[in-house]
Amino acid sequence: MAGTPGGTTGTSIRDLTRVRLTRLDKVLYPAAGITKEEVITYYIRMAPFLLPFLKERPLTMHRFPDGVEGEGFFEKDAPRGTPAYVEIFTRWSETAERDVHFVLCNNLDTLIWMANLASLEIHATLSTTTAYEPPDLLLFDIDPEPPLGFDDVIDVALVVREVLEAAGLHPFVKTSGKKGVHIVIPLVPGYRFSEVRDFAHEIGRQIARTTPHVVSEFPHSQDPGTVFVDFLQNAHGKTMAAPYSLRATPGATVSTPLRWEELRHGVRSEDFNVKTVISRHEDPWREIFDNRQKIH
Amino acid sequence: MTTGKKSIEAPAGRHKKPATATGKKPLPAEPEPVKKDPAIKAAAVKDPAIKDPAIKDSVKKNPGIPEVMAVVPPEDHETHGKTGRPFWSGSLTIGLVNVPVRLHTMVRDHSFSFRLLHRTDGQPLKYDRVCSRDGLVVPWTDTVKGYEVRKGEFLIFEPDELKAAMPESDRKIYIDKFVYYHSLDPVYFDNSYILIPDRSEEAYSLLITAMQELGRAAAGTITLRTKEYPVVVHVYDGALILTTLRHADEVTLPHAFPVLPGLRAPKEAELALAKRIIADLTGDFSINAYPDHYREAVLALIDRKLAGEKIVYEEPHPEEAKELMQALQETIATLARK
Numbered sequence: 001m002a003g004t005p006g007g008t009t010g011t012s013i014r015d016l017t018r019v020r021l022t023r024l025d026k027v028l029y030p031a032a033g034i035t036k037e038e039v040i041t042y043y044i045r046m047a048p049f050l051l052p053f054l055k056e057r058p059l060t061m062h063r064f065p066d067g068v069e070g071e072g073f074f075e076k077d078a079p080r081g082t083p084a085y086v087e088i089f090t091r092w093s094e095t096a097e098r099d100v101h102f103v104l105c106n107n108l109d110t111l112i113w114m115a116n117l118a119s120l121e122i123h124a125t126l127s128t129t130t131a132y133e134p135p136d137l138l139l140f141d142i143d144p145e146p147p148l149g150f151d152d153v154i155d156v157a158l159v160v161r162e163v164l165e166a167a168g169l170h171p172f173v174k175t176s177g178k179k180g181v182h183i184v185i186p187l188v189p190g191y192r193f194s195e196v197r198d199f200a201h202e203i204g205r206q207i208a209r210t211t212p213h214v215v216s217e218f219p220h221s222q223d224p225g226t227v228f229v230d231f232l233q234n235a236h237g238k239t240m241a242a243p244y245s246l247r248a249t250p251g252a253t254v255s256t257p258l259r260w261e262e263l264r265h266g267v268r269s270e271d272f273n274v275k276t277v278i279s280r281h282e283d284p285w286r287e288i289f290d291n292r293q294k295i296h
Numbered sequence: 297m298t299t300g301k302k303s304i305e306a307p308a309g310r311h312k313k314p315a316t317a318t319g320k321k322p323l324p325a326e327p328e329p330v331k332k333d334p335a336i337k338a339a340a341v342k343d344p345a346i347k348d349p350a351i352k353d354s355v356k357k358n359p360g361i362p363e364v365m366a367v368v369p370p371e372d373h374e375t376h377g378k379t380g381r382p383f384w385s386g387s388l389t390i391g392l393v394n395v396p397v398r399l400h401t402m403v404r405d406h407s408f409s410f411r412l413l414h415r416t417d418g419q420p421l422k423y424d425r426v427c428s429r430d431g432l433v434v435p436w437t438d439t440v441k442g443y444e445v446r447k448g449e450f451l452i453f454e455p456d457e458l459k460a461a462m463p464e465s466d467r468k469i470y471i472d473k474f475v476y477y478h479s480l481d482p483v484y485f486d487n488s489y490i491l492i493p494d495r496s497e498e499a500y501s502l503l504i505t506a507m508q509e510l511g512r513a514a515a516g517t518i519t520l521r522t523k524e525y526p527v528v529v530h531v532y533d534g535a536l537i538l539t540t541l542r543h544a545d546e547v548t549l550p551h552a553f554p555v556l557p558g559l560r561a562p563k564e565a566e567l568a569l570a571k572r573i574i575a576d577l578t579g580d581f582s583i584n585a586y587p588d589h590y591r592e593a594v595l596a597l598i599d600r601k602l603a604g605e606k607i608v609y610e611e612p613h614p615e616e617a618k619e620l621m622q623a624l625q626e627t628i629a630t631l632a633r634k
Binding site: 011013016017021024025027030031032033034035037038040041044045047048051069070071073108112250 | 381382383384422435436437439455459520521522617619620621623624625626627628630631634
C-alpha cells in the first residue's frame with residue numbers, strides 16, 4: 001500500500017463498513033459510463049435522505065448484476081448468504097402462498113450491501129412492518145402514453161395536487177425516474193387498502209371527467225395520447241420505486257422527490273440522475289412522516 | 297456443446313475409466329447457492345412425481361421408438377446439484393398455447409481465469425480505455441460506438457440508434473415447427489439451457505411426452521438480451537432443453553475448401569480394413585472418459601501452493617475507491633449527528 005495518497009491514509013473501507021465490496025469497477029450503466037463504485041457512492045451520499053423513508057419498510061430489490069443492458073431480476077426474498085446486519089421481516093404472502101423473507105433497510109450497511117448486489121432499483125411497500133396490512137402511504141402513479149410526454153404529466157400532476165389540496169390534503173411528489181410522476185400522501189394509520197384505493201379511484205375519476213387526456217380506468221391505461229392516473233397500486237404487496245432509488249434507465253435516472261414549484265414545463269425526468277441528484281442538499285420529503293393525513 | 301450428440305466411437309480401452317472428470321475436487325465456489333426461492337424449490341420437488349412416471353410409461357408403452365431417439369445423459373455423468381436462479385423467465389409459445397417456463401444455465405465454463413498482476417508488487421492490473429492518438433485515458437462518458445467501414449473510417453452510432461434496431465425481448469420462445477431432433481446438425485449448436493416449468497407442470501409434462509413419443513424437437517426463436525437467436529427445444533433426461541443455434545452465415549461450410557470435392561474414392565480392400573478398425577474401436581460414448589487434465593493439474597498446483605507458498609491478496613484499496621471512502625466518512629458523520 002505504498003504511496004497511498006493523503007486524506008484516507010490509515011483508514012480502510014473495512015474500518016467504515018461491514019460490507020465486503022466487490023467488483024467496484026464493473027460498469028452498470030454502459031451508456032452513461034457509470035460503474036458500481038459510483039452507484040454505491042451515490043447510495044452512500046443519499047443515505048441520510050433515503051434511510052428514514054426505508055426504515056421498517058419491506059423491500060424488493062431489482063438487481064442488474066450485468067448492468068442495465070443485461071437481464072434484471074426482482075428479488076423479494078433475502079438471498080442466501082445475507083449477512084447478519086441485514087434485518088429480515090418474514091411474512092406469509094397470499095400471492096406467492098409461502099413465507100417471504102423481506103429485506104429491511106434499517107441501517108447504512110444494508111443500503112451499501114444492496115448497492116453492492118447491483119440492486120439498482122429499490123422498491124418499497126406502501127406499508128411498514130409495524131402495520132403491515134394497513135397502508136401508511138397513498139400513491140397516485142401518473143404515466144403518459146405517447147405521443148404525450150412529461151409536460152403533459154406535469155399538467156395532470158398539478159390538477160391532482162389542486163384537487164387534493166381542495167380536499168384539505170398535502171400531497172408530496174416525485175419523478176418516477178421513468179416516464180411519469182408519483183404523488184404520495186402519508187396517512188395516519190388505520191385505513192384499509194381498499195379504502196385508500198377507493199379514495200384514490202374516486203379522485204382519479206373526478207379528474208378524468210374534467211381534464212383532457214386523463215384516464216382513470218385500467219382498460220384505457222395504454223390508450224395512445226392519454227395520461228393514466230393509476231390508483232391500483234394501493235394494494236397489499238404492491239411496491240413503488242423508493243424516493244432516491246436509481247432506475248434502470250440508460251441515463252441512470254433517479255426517482256426524485258421534488259418541490260411542487262420545480263414541476264414546470266420543460267423539466268425532464270432525465271434531468272434528475274445519479275450525477276445531478278447527488279448534489280441536491282434539501283430533501284423535499286424531509287417532513288413527510290410528520291404530515292400524516294386523514295383521507296375521510 | 298455436447299448434450300445432443302449421438303453415440304460417438306470412443307477408444308475401447310478408455311471409456312470404462314472411473315468418473316473423475318468434473319468437479320470431484322470442489323473449488324471454494326462449488327457448493328453454490330441452490331435455490332433462494334422456495335416456490336421454485338417446491339415446483340422442483342413436485343416435478344419428478346408428476347413427470348417421471350408419465351415419461352417412463354410412455355417409453356415403456358412405445359418399445360418401437362428407436363434407441364437413438366431417447367436422448368439421455370451417460371449413466372456415469374455426474375449430476376451437479378447446482379441449479380441457481382433462473383437466467384430468464386417467460387413462456388414457450390406454440391400457436392395460441394403458452395407454457396410458462398424458466399430458463400436455467402446448463403453449460404458452465406470451468407476453465408481457469410487468472411488475474412494479471414504487476415510482477416514487482418503483486419497488485420492486480422486494471423484495463424483502461426486509452427485514446428490511440430494521445431495515449432490519454434478516456435472516461436466512459438466520452439466514448440461512443442463506431443463501426444469501421446474502411447480502415448480508419450468510422451460510422452458513429454448513438455445508443456438510441458442501436459436501441460431502435462434491437463429486437464424487443466417479449467419473453468417468449470416462439471415455436472414455428474417441429475422437426476426430427478436427429479435431423480439437426482450439431483455444427484449449429486451454440487449454448488444449451490434447461491427449461492423448468494413455471495407453475496405449468498401439466499402442460500410441460502404433456503409436451504415432453506408428446507415430443508418424446510414422436511421423436512421431435514421444436515424449432516423457433518428466442519430473444520435474449522438484445523439478440524434474437526434461432527433455437528431448438530428437445531427432450532433430454534426428463535427435461536426440455538433449449539439450445540440456441542448459430543445463424544447460417546456464422547458457420548463455414550466445408551465445401552469452401554477446394555481439396556474436399558477432389559478426393560478420390562478409396563479402394564475396396566482399404567475400405568474394408570478401415571471399417572474393421574472402426575468396428576474394433578466401437579463402444580458407447582462417455583463424456584467422463586475425457587477429463588480436463590489441465591484443470592486437474594492446475595488444481596493440484598493450487599493445492600501445493602496453498603500448502604506451502606505464501607499467497608498475497610488484498611481488499612480493494614482505499615485509493616481505488618477514494619470517492620466512495622469520502623462519501624462513507626461524510627455520511628457516517630451526518631447520520632451520527634441525527
